[in-house]
Amino acid sequence: MKNALNTRQLVSRLALFLALSVSTSYAESVRYDAEPGSKVKIEGTSTVHDWTVEGQIIGGFMEVDSSFKLDPGLKSITVNPKVQAAVPVRSLKSGKKRMDEVMREAMKEKTHAKIDYQLLSLKVKEAPTTSGGPTSLDAIGTLTIAGVTKTNFMPVIMEMSGKSLKVTGKTKLKMTDFGIKPPAPELAMGLIKTGDDITISFEWLTTPAAVK
Amino acid sequence: MNIPESKEFDRRQFLKGGSLAALMALMGGVELTFAQEKKEAEAAKATDEDESDSINFGVIGLGVWGKEIISTLGRLKGAQITMICDKYPASLKRAGNMLPKAKQVADYKQILDDKEIQAVIIATPTHLHKEIVLAALQAGKHVYCEAPLANTVEDSRAIALAARANPKSYFQAGLQNRSDPQRAFLIQFIRAGAMGRNIKARTQWHKKTSWRFTSPNPDREQELNWRLQPEVSAGLMGETAIHHLDAATWFLNAKPRSVVGFGSLIQWTDGRSVHDTVQTMLEFPGSVRLNSEVCLANSFDADYEIYYGTDSAIMVRDNKAWMFKEVDSPLLGWEVYARKDTFFSETGIALMANATKQIAHGNVGPGGTNLFTPLYYALEAFVHNVGEVSSGVEDFTSTFVNADTKALADHVAKIVKLPAAGYKEGYEATLIALKANEAVNKGSRIEINKELFSL
Numbered sequence: 001m002k003n004a005l006n007t008r009q010l011v012s013r014l015a016l017f018l019a020l021s022v023s024t025s026y027a028e029s030v031r032y033d034a035e036p037g038s039k040v041k042i043e044g045t046s047t048v049h050d051w052t053v054e055g056q057i058i059g060g061f062m063e064v065d066s067s068f069k070l071d072p073g074l075k076s077i078t079v080n081p082k083v084q085a086a087v088p089v090r091s092l093k094s095g096k097k098r099m100d101e102v103m104r105e106a107m108k109e110k111t112h113a114k115i116d117y118q119l120l121s122l123k124v125k126e127a128p129t130t131s132g133g134p135t136s137l138d139a140i141g142t143l144t145i146a147g148v149t150k151t152n153f154m155p156v157i158m159e160m161s162g163k164s165l166k167v168t169g170k171t172k173l174k175m176t177d178f179g180i181k182p183p184a185p186e187l188a189m190g191l192i193k194t195g196d197d198i199t200i201s202f203e204w205l206t207t208p209a210a211v212k
Numbered sequence: 213m214n215i216p217e218s219k220e221f222d223r224r225q226f227l228k229g230g231s232l233a234a235l236m237a238l239m240g241g242v243e244l245t246f247a248q249e250k251k252e253a254e255a256a257k258a259t260d261e262d263e264s265d266s267i268n269f270g271v272i273g274l275g276v277w278g279k280e281i282i283s284t285l286g287r288l289k290g291a292q293i294t295m296i297c298d299k300y301p302a303s304l305k306r307a308g309n310m311l312p313k314a315k316q317v318a319d320y321k322q323i324l325d326d327k328e329i330q331a332v333i334i335a336t337p338t339h340l341h342k343e344i345v346l347a348a349l350q351a352g353k354h355v356y357c358e359a360p361l362a363n364t365v366e367d368s369r370a371i372a373l374a375a376r377a378n379p380k381s382y383f384q385a386g387l388q389n390r391s392d393p394q395r396a397f398l399i400q401f402i403r404a405g406a407m408g409r410n411i412k413a414r415t416q417w418h419k420k421t422s423w424r425f426t427s428p429n430p431d432r433e434q435e436l437n438w439r440l441q442p443e444v445s446a447g448l449m450g451e452t453a454i455h456h457l458d459a460a461t462w463f464l465n466a467k468p469r470s471v472v473g474f475g476s477l478i479q480w481t482d483g484r485s486v487h488d489t490v491q492t493m494l495e496f497p498g499s500v501r502l503n504s505e506v507c508l509a510n511s512f513d514a515d516y517e518i519y520y521g522t523d524s525a526i527m528v529r530d531n532k533a534w535m536f537k538e539v540d541s542p543l544l545g546w547e548v549y550a551r552k553d554t555f556f557s558e559t560g561i562a563l564m565a566n567a568t569k570q571i572a573h574g575n576v577g578p579g580g581t582n583l584f585t586p587l588y589y590a591l592e593a594f595v596h597n598v599g600e601v602s603s604g605v606e607d608f609t610s611t612f613v614n615a616d617t618k619a620l621a622d623h624v625a626k627i628v629k630l631p632a633a634g635y636k637e638g639y640e641a642t643l644i645a646l647k648a649n650e651a652v653n654k655g656s657r658i659e660i661n662k663e664l665f666s667l
Contacts, residue, residue: 059611
């Protein structure tokens, strides 16, 4: 009984210590939360015509070192920020009901409702000429679609847009890499086969989180 | 709710193509009946539907039109009617026979309290709409409110403002023409200038019918005949011509500035004071006028709309439309190959949306008539749009926890929806119809100030 209490005390002290150290590290970072107004677009091909689906929602956050600024020096950017982004699959729309259904089914939306991205590392490719101006970076992260996670290399541009930090990027993928069989739905026009290659492009807006 | 149960009169019957059967009989065609259509749709529903994805609906007001809504909504994929409501037990029971699984309630608040119900359809007498719509929006339900929205401009405005203030709830007004693909096709055609410049328009709705329902119970009879009570009735212009007025302002792409009206009571002198024949003239900018009439004393030529332009006239009748060209109008090209029908000494060029596609999809019956009614398309749009708005709002609010109502409203506005009348169209059509009714009742000219249209 005594031992158990001691263990509990130990655990609670450890937890307190951890909480303090975490809060200290939080104090040193700035958090940007996703804000409305983002855009995401997936472009693909088919035997009939090219297709596009678009979405308006990119959630997630970016945690960067407090010294992070989009100034020409950009020293702080080497301190790898923590970035997580997510797009609800059902928020992607083609403008055609049937095609949306086909896409949701192919992307296994019922079990994998979101496309997730997590940043692993970020490197400055080209520093901005003006403070807050567009900065080219190379991002390495993991991309999870339909439950399959793959490492992704993607050039991105970060820039200040008013108070918001805007990230734009574009990456080419193969559906089959994520275990997705390119849909070939039987529609009124006959058999349509979609191509394996797709391009995802996005414009992600984040805003400094309210100080708590 | 006190909805008429007799089938004698249906204020929106003119939208359902009443003369279709007669036309087909004349042409020797086989009319594709409701039963056949229903069977096919039900078979499709049974195979395709995944109940877990369905939206749960409550229908409030089970008169003639409420039952029509139930039978149409019941055939749509993705919709489950789980509750029905009417305060009159016999109406509730009759509708219940159509939907044995639906829970029957006498108080609409029970529907609003049910967390499983996502959307409600309100088909009660017009003057009862406001209270129910406001409570439904308050309860977070998506709302389909029949037209007219209300029997007063104030109530109609209150409904529209509440709908605007609640972007999480999708609101649709029961102006079903706005969802009809045939109308959407005509609009493109008219906007492209095929009529030349607008000259005038004319709409009529003729049917010999008393507009009165009978019941052995005097109190019930009083309730049933709310349309004949001048203190709550929106009159023939409000209850019947509203769909024509809405279509005309949409097609003419303008709002009337004033309306002159006349009403008479000639045939149905049974103690009522609500007119049985009304004639109105609505004035639009540019000296364009719309003559809209409703008559319950003579049925000749039923109901239709005609839009007159400098190059051609377009007649809209049931789910169909024809163009009558002037000899000096420019050749469009395609009309050479289009189907033509003769009306006395005039030749009408049939105008039909996606004619070949519709035929390929089996949506077209003999005579080129679209098999689905405007109500079908309106409810299809409602079911689809409720689904889109629900999931869009859910994704938005779970992603952006701190976003304000305006950001949400902006997001909802960007969601691609099937075409349908929203609160704005509902309010504007109701305003025009009520002003027309006022002009008829006063027998005078009523100005419709521009400011009245803004919400």
